[in-house]
Amino acid sequence: MTTDVLVTGGCGYIGSDLIPRLQADDRVGEVVVLDSLASGSPRALMGTVDGNLEFRRGDVREYGDVESAMRGVDTVVHLAAITGASSTHDRREETVAVNYDGTENVLRAAGKLGVENVVFASSCNVYGRATSTDIDETVTPDPINPYAETKLDSETLLREYCEEFEMDGTALRMATNFGYSPGVRFNLVVNYFVFRALTGRTLTVYGDGSNWRPFIHVSDAARAYKHAALEPGEWDETVYNVGSSDANYQISEIADIVDEAVGAVDITYLEDEHPGPSYHVDFDRLRSTGFEPQTTLREGIRDIARRFTDA
Secondary structure: OOEEEEEEOOOOOOHHHHHHHHHOOOOEEEEEEEEOOOOOOHHHHOOOOOOOEEEEEOOOOOHHHHHHHHOOOOEEEEOOOOOOHHHHHHOHHHHHHHHHHHHHHHHHHHHHHOOOEEEEEEEHHHHOEOOOOOEOOOOOOOOOOHHHHHHHHHHHHHHHHHHHHOOEEEEEEEOEEEOOOOOOOOOOHHHHHHHHHHOOOOEEEEOOOOOEEEEEEHHHHHHHHHHHHHOHHHOOOOEEEEOOHHHEEEHHHHHHHHHHHHOOOOEEEEOOOOOOOEOOEOOHHHHOOOOOOOOOHHHHHHHHHHHHHOO
16 A cells, blocks of 8 residues: 655755655655745656656645645645745745745645645754754754744644644754755755855855754755655654754854865855854754664765766
């Protein structure tokens, strides 16, 4: 017996890596993609369109679009969201509508239609500017932007709906993504630094570069969502930090690693600028699922550089 999976936001950065992984797994029957194409592109699905892929253009803010796409599926991976945390200060209303109201539409439809499992894309960004290190899932989050606020509030929705409708549900507090996928984004620090370094531009670090972030390659993020979607029994907690404890880096270190891997670049520190969130995260709980990341930061940086420079 196979599992039919709906992926919201499937044309995005992670979704474009996740879709072919689901299609290649014998445990998966049909894959349905729901995407508004507001930020994603059909280009992300090139090479994946076959008889087992159904694409629905729709918006998670529209309940009818969500319910229609979800009919007949067993599991939902809910990736659709307004991303780019710092930009959401100027997009609060839209961020709430997509990230929170859209998630409620997904959960409401899942409950109504008897979906067995919902995997929700949350973020380690919910921890804000934490002074402690090795933050685990028991630490009280302190979101400092609308993106993180809506992710945290949506985790509460997930708990409530899963309890009411007796669904499996897991929120993956993902580390900051980097690396190549067909839907690659360049508003993420590692990818952006690599592009700037390759084109001879200065790497700008806001603050003194001491703020911490955990990182995970986009392919590992996709593998985690697939694992949680197809093996929910292994993910028996409602919330997991997803990343590697060895991949917590200060932003100044990222600039130095890009400099080493790509070639000599100028690095400028704007210490009067706000450096944004800072969180050094513990991922011990993740080990119990049997999942672990595979691609290191340096490997991912070298791979992006090759893709830009190889003819």
